[in-house]
Amino acid sequence: MLAYREKDNLIHKLHPLAAVAYISIIIILSLIFSHPVYLLGLLLAVGTVIIASGNFREWTPYLLISLGMITVIMLVNAVFVQAGSTVLFYGPRVPVLGKIRITLEAICFGIGMGIRLLVIVSAFCFYTYAVHPDKALKLFSKFGNKSVLAVTLSTRLFPLMIRDVRRITEVQRCRGVKLDTGSRWQRVKNRLPVINVLLLSSLERSLQLAESMQARGYGSGKRTCYTRDLWRPRDCLIFSAAVLSLLTGIWAVWQGWAGYTYYPRLESLQLNDLKMAAVIVLALTVPTVLSWGWKKWPLLKSKI
Amino acid sequence: MAVIKIQDLTYYYPETQKPALDKINLEIPGGQFILLVGGSGCGKSTLVRALAGLIPDFYGGTYGGKVYINDKEIRQLDRRSLVRQVGMVFQDPESQLVMTDVEQEVAFGLENLGLPNSLMKRRVMEVTGALALSGYLRSFTPELSGGQKQKVALASVLAMQPEILILDEPTSQLDPIAGEEILTMVRRLNEENGITVILVEQRLERCFHLADRVMVMENGRILCDDAPDVVARWAAKNKTPFIPPLARLFAGAGFPEVPLTVKQGREILKSYDPLPGLRMQNLKIKRAGSAGGKCLVDIQNLWFAYPNGKEALKNINLKIRSGDFTVILGENAAGKTTLLKNINGLLKPGRGQVKVLNQDTKKLSVEELASTVGYLSQDPNDYLFLPTVREELVFTLNNLGLPDDGIIEKMLKRLQLTSCAEVNPRDLSAGERQRVALASVLVVRPQVLLLDEPTRGLDYRLKAELGNILLQLQAEGTAVLVVTHDVEFAAEYAGNIILMAEGTIIASGSKYEMLTRSTFYSPQISKLFNNLAEDVVTLEQGSEILTRLMGLNEDRVNCG
Structure with a gap:
């Protein structure tokens, strides 16, 4: 089913352009930064925005899965990457890899990459739960109308197909099709009737859908794009803040402040390098601050 | 002036020899409400598709004759001007909605017409207001009820402001209340907005009186075209069931x-x-005696809740005996289908017991129960995937490890499927598909037969055929349990009625006591x-x- 649920807060009422720009900038920055503090700053910003949008509960499983993946990345990196000069542990000798050396640098590199992964996963989580997919897709409809429609149709038909599978499975079980017993191969084979019926019914439905689209003039000429989204001061503020953070980020990378050297020895943290991180985090937490103010002060609500 | 004029319209679907439309001549003045009736495959849907320009553009095939809309030949019109004049709502709401929310769906046709955003906003606002959809603008369409979905489909067409509105069995997939709501809206559009309405419908008791003209079709021809009362007399005289x-x-x-x-x-x-008080004439009709056969299903204190916590069945007590023909009536979400699924083992009781032939269903799998309890679901298409009808029947027998002792031929003959035994079931009509699905269930000789909304989308003739098959099974001792919204079907064929609401059995008894003392659940005759x-x-x-x-x-x- 559609994961997005409209909630009564400022984040859910943003113009899709502002929301998509914000998420894209977070992802771009997470890819160009390698400094763990800058990456942690991004995580902090996206985390507060997710909480402000009322989707903390939805974010939790993403966090848990990502933490698991971070642990794996960290371990694999520590075992396979022999670079780094601060050896914490000597392991046994294994074929191909030679003697295992677990270094502090390799572990830290793994953690850094893990934080990057967490930022990207959280950004996608935010997109899934706080931005209406149709609205976001509409932004791109001028460039690829047919592709956008195909994606929209998939979103619309996916829940229907899940319902179909459940129903067809029940019907076929009532005809004696054994789906839960027998060997794994047998069970896969027994699913064929369900898949067959699903494919045939989906094909029939797609023809009916195409007919309905033709009856409503689809493909009869150039289409226009319906939109009712309003561009408000809040969108302007959030969009500007996101662009500011992007420009600051690029500047920080240009100056070498947002980069970090893990090998052969961890680079020491320079306070001067981190000033820009503070600017970026402040800019990216603008939606959180506005959302909080939107709830607290009716006057602000009316102004933005 | 006639809005629609048809001259000698003949049409053959691709690769067919028999005409789907055979020299149709017709004139429909603006503002009329036309009801188009006839049996499955008579050409009703083909005719309305020809009026909407879908035939031959979408379907191909061979086309002869002329169709004029406002004096312009339909094939000379470009598609944009045609869809501005003729709007069409289809049968299945699931298969005509494209977008994920109501607002975007209503705007879909307007975007196709290339209208400016300001005009689209106005049209969307007006039409959603008129059809009471304003509160659902941001709703995710797959989560709407069937009735709401059909209203969205109607709104999407009306937003394009067509002069002619065609509806192809728009209520066939809906429950009676949702169906009634759609028909009331259509009537209002015809009376207040002057839209010409062409309605193809099977539930005639709800819409016959709304029409200015009724057309009866058979074999691609219009047999009768007149005022409803004249058509009713003609139909009675010619033994046509479509009144x-x-x-x-x-x-x-x-x-x-x-x-x-x-x-x-x-x-x-x-x-x-003729006399003061007809009741004094003692016009009582003898009641059918109760069956009193062997108890096949014994339900005691059944409670059932879905994993999300919703209590669907509450303290159900019921005995189903051989030779019973029971119909369960009730609103949507009353627990009717859940009860059927508890009997055939698809769901297991939370509390209480369901015993089939004295065996607790908790200890039996669905597959083990399948040879005793047959189950026909709402959509026969869910059964059909094999290349021939015969293979569909063999498939069920093989799954349950039963031999073919001539039962396949017997079932094919009994359900009038012998002639299409080697045909792909997906190429058959709706009524035939349902009979194939029923045959694939009956081939194991179930002692209990459960049917979920079997009359949905069937015309009067097919309903009568189904009813007679079920009566035969009842006479042979099979217990028949039907869930339906179709009170007329229940009145004609059932022996007993169960009324369910909010997961409980509100009342039960013979149809004579249940259907004659009810405000809503009673047939027209009662x-x-x-x-x-x-x-x-x-x-x-x-x-x-x-x-x-x-x-x-x-x-x-x-x-x-």
Whole structure:
């Protein structure tokens, strides 16, 4: 089913352009930064925005899965990457890899990459739960109308197909099709009737859908794009803040402040390098601050 | 001036030799409400698709004759100007919605017409307001009810402001209340906005009286085209089943007046009132005796809750005996289907017991129960995937490890499927597909047969065929349990009625006591004779009373 649920807060009422720009900038920055503090700053910003949008509960499983993946990345990196000069542990000798050396640098590199992964996963989580997919897709409809429609149709038909599978499975079980017993191969084979019926019914439905689209003039000429989204001061503020953070980020990378050297020895943290991180985090937490103010002060609500 | 004019329209679907439309000639003036009726495959849907320009553009095939919309030949019109004039709503709401939310769906056609955003906003606002959809603008369409989805489909077409609105069985997939709501809206659009309406419909008791003209089709031809009362008399004379039960009753009994509504029928009866108080004539009809066969299903204190915590069944107690023909009636979400699924083992009771042939269903799998309890779900397409009808029947037998002792041939013959035994079931009509699905269930000789909404989308003739098959099975000792919204079907064929609401059995008993003392769950015939004669439920009973009434009236005239 559609994961997005409209909630009564400022984040859910943003113009899709502002929301998509914000998420894209977070992802771009997470890819160009390698400094763990800058990456942690991004995580902090996206985390507060997710909480402000009322989707903390939805974010939790993403966090848990990502933490698991971070642990794996960290371990694999520590075992396979022999670079780094601060050896914490000597392991046994294994074929191909030679003697295992677990270094502090390799572990830290793994953690850094893990934080990057967490930022990207959280950004996608935010997109899934706080931005209406149709609205976001509409932004791109001028460039690829047919592709956008195909994606929209998939979103619309996916829940229907899940319902179909459940129903067809029940019907076929009532005809004696054994789906839960027998060997794994047998069970896969027994699913064929369900898949067959699903494919045939989906094909029939797609023809009916195409007919309905033709009856409503689809493909009869150039289409226009319906939109009712309003561009408000809040969108302007959030969009500007996101662009500011992007420009600051690029500047920080240009100056070498947002980069970090893990090998052969961890680079020491320079306070001067981190000033820009503070600017970026402040800019990216603008939606959180506005959302909080939107709830607290009716006057602000009316102004933005 | 005729809005629609058809001259010698003939059409063949690709790779067919028989015409789907055979020299149709027709004129429809603006603002008329046309009801198009006929059996499955008679050409109704083909005709309306030709009016919407989908035939031959979408379907291909061979096309002859001419269709004019506002004096312009339809094939000379570009598609944009055609869809601005003719809008079409289809049968299945699931298969005509494209977008994920209501607002975008309503705007879809407008975007296709290339309208400016300001005009689209206005049209969306107006049409969603008129159809009471304003509160659902941001709703995710797959989560709407069937009725709401069909309203969205209607709104999406109306937003394009067509002069002609075509509806192809728009209520066939809906429950009666949602269906009634759609028809009321359509009537309002015709009366208040002057939109020409062409409605293809099977539930004639709900819409026959709304029409200015009724057209009866058969084999691609229009057999009769006239005012509803004239068509009703013609249909009764020609033994065509495509008129509402009430009109069929009066026309069949030879009454000069043919009522289209219960109110009109009661007025006619009052004017014929030959004696003070018809009830004094003791026009009681004998009741069918209760079956009293062997107990096949014993449900004791059944409670069931879905994993999300929703309590769907509450303390159900029920016995189903061999030879019972029971119909379960009730609103949506009353727990009717959940009860069926608890009987065939798809769901297991939370508390209480369901025993089939004295065995607890908790200890049996669905597959083990399948040879005793047959289950026909709402959509026969869910069964059909093999290349031939015969293979579908063999498939069920093989799954359950049963031998073919001639049962396949017997079932094919009994359900009139012998001629299409080697045909792909997906190429058959809706009624035939349902019979194939039923045959694939009956081939294991189940002692209990469960049917979920089996009359959905069926015309009167197919319903009668299904009803007769079920009566035969009942006579052979099979217990038949049907879940339906179709009160007319229940009245004609059932023995007992169970009324369910909010997961409980509210009342149960013989159809004579259940359907005659109900405000909503009673057939047209019972409503007609309410307070005039007791326990009248079936068409046959009504006909008997009317015949006696006419006899009494004649005697009185002769004596007077």
